[in-house]
Amino acid sequence: MFSYTSILLTALLVVGSFGQISGQNPAKYSATKGTSRTLQKGMDFPDFPQLGSSKINRSITLPSVIDNSTQPYLRPVFQQTGASCGQSASVAYNFCYEINRLRQLPSDTISNTYPDHFTWNFMNGTLPYYGEGVSYFHTFDILYDAGNPTEEVYGPITMDDSYYWMSGYEKYFSAMHNRISGANSIHAGTPEGLEILKHWLHNHLEGSEVGGVANFYAGVPDYAHLPPNSPEAGKAVITTWMPNASHAMTIVGYNDSIRFDRNGDGMFTNHLDINNDGVVDMRDWEIGGLKFINSYGNWFGDEGFCYMLYSSLAIKYGQGGIWNNSVHVLFPDTAYKPQLTIKATVKHNKRGRLKISAGISTDTSRYVPDYTMDFSIFNYQGLDYYMAGNKNPDGKTLEFGLDISPLLSYVQAGRVKNSEP
Numbered sequence: 163m164f165s166y167t168s169i170l171l172t173a174l175l176v177v178g179s180f181g182q183i184s185g186q187n188p189a190k191y192s193a194t195k196g197t198s199r200t201l202q203k204g205m206d207f208p209d210f211p212q213l214g215s216s217k218i219n220r221s222i223t224l225p226s227v228i229d230n231s232t233q234p235y236l237r238p239v240f241q242q243t244g245a246s247c248g249q250s251a252s253v254a255y256n257f258c259y260e261i262n263r264l265r266q267l268p269s270d271t272i273s274n275t276y277p278d279h280f281t282w283n284f285m286n287g288t289l290p291y292y293g294e295g296v297s298y299f300h301t302f303d304i305l306y307d308a309g310n311p312t313e314e315v316y317g318p319i320t321m322d323d324s325y326y327w328m329s330g331y332e333k334y335f336s337a338m339h340n341r342i343s344g345a346n347s348i349h350a351g352t353p354e355g356l357e358i359l360k361h362w363l364h365n366h367l368e369g370s371e372v373g374g375v376a377n378f379y380a381g382v383p384d385y386a387h388l389p390p391n392s393p394e395a396g397k398a399v400i401t402t403w404m405p406n407a408s409h410a411m412t413i414v415g416y417n418d419s420i421r422f423d424r425n426g427d428g429m430f431t432n433h434l435d436i437n438n439d440g441v442v443d444m445r446d447w448e449i450g451g452l453k454f455i456n457s458y459g460n461w462f463g464d465e466g467f468c469y470m471l472y473s474s475l476a477i478k479y480g481q482g483g484i485w486n487n488s489v490h491v492l493f494p495d496t497a498y499k500p501q502l503t504i505k506a507t508v509k510h511n512k513r514g515r516l517k518i519s520a521g522i523s524t525d526t527s528r529y530v531p532d533y534t535m536d537f538s539i540f541n542y543q544g545l546d547y548y549m550a551g552n553k554n555p556d557g558k559t560l561e562f563g564l565d566i567s568p569l570l571s572y573v574q575a576g577r578v579k580n581s582e583p
């Protein structure tokens with residue numbers, strides 16, 4: 163039998179301290195964490211709360227083409243190492259773009275760009291999938307709980323090490339300042355949903371001058387090329403996706419006029435029932451598409467970019483459409499500053515058997531905190547490796563920091579609140 167350990171780090175407001183406590187006496191209440199997901203209207207699988215058409219500023223007339231790859235906030239195309247596509251798309255492209263847009267920083271230097279392996283390495287250690295892909299839904303939880311260090315702090319995005327965990331409180335503390343306040347989905351499989359997505363790409367649904375980017379999951383087939391009589395002729399285009407959503411990518415723009423003759427009738431149409439289901443809808447469209455950036459390197463598509471037809475947003479998932487017919491957008495929080503943190507050093511030779519929790523109490527005589535919180539990192543992750551993910555003797559020890567500010571909501575003026583939150 164394996165033995166698993168739960169470590170509870172306790173912050174005492176009077177005397178800062180932490181200790182190891184058995185989980186026999188649970189706290190009154192555990193703080194919630196992470197981003198919420200539920201079954202959303204029009205979707206087959208649980209998803210993030212949807213952005214609706216009420217967010218659209220109707221006084222804005224959309225242009226026929228938007229290309230945010232020209233913005234300084236999109237980092238250069240890179241080739242992912244390991245099966246980290248979910249984190250390449252969501253952290254290295256999406257999060258990096260969105261947080262640097264708010265800070266008006268270019269994504270061309272390691273002090274402003276974000277590696278994909280900080281989040282991937284915390285989540286890829288789950289048997290039997292070690293080293294395989296991790297849904298960016300999990301990544302959003304880490305971006306929400308712990309933030310993400312820059313490449314300057316963590317290491318370069320070219321680092322090919324699926325075991326490495328960062329050590330050093332100051333590094334984790336810096337990561338806490340690069341985080342999201344939430345994530346949303348846009349159901350893009352209808353003309354109305356596409357309109358919401360286009361407004362996001364154009365003006366962030368807030369009338370801003372710089373538009374956003376969005377993530378999605380799909381199975382990548384060989385791409386085709388836009389025909390000579392299409393705008394962007396010769397550029398790569400995906401007309402339908404493979405059945406399984408095995409890859410994450412990032413939408414960076416749209417073009418209402420690119421076209422591809424999917425049914426080979428010699429015409430480009432949006433008004434004919436080309437899939438012969440008796441109705442004419444978005445799934446029949448041959449005109450219009452999105453531009454996305456991939457993490458396969460410059461060899462893919464056009465220097466790492468590719469188009470995808472609007473119809474592939476609407477076609478049912480599994481039959482050529484994207485996962486859940488939805489895309490995902492992030493809201494970085496550049497104003498956030500941690501109010502209370504824990505600095506901890508843990509020595510262990512099998513990190514996957516550890517779970518770190520934090521608790522708070524104003525009564526220093528108590529061994530059990532009044533309130534606790536869990537984290538999306540250090541949560542039975544990383545398998546039977548040393549804490550740092552290497553075989554070096556000193557790799558057993560890891561120093562890290564955790565943001566426990568949410569626990570402050572349970573105390574007031576140095577005293578634990580009387581009422582349950």
Ligand SMILES: [Ca+2]
Nearest residue numbers: 423425427429
């Ligand atoms: Ca046609």
Ligand SMILES: [Ca+2]
Nearest residue numbers: 435439441446
């Ligand atoms: Ca049809």
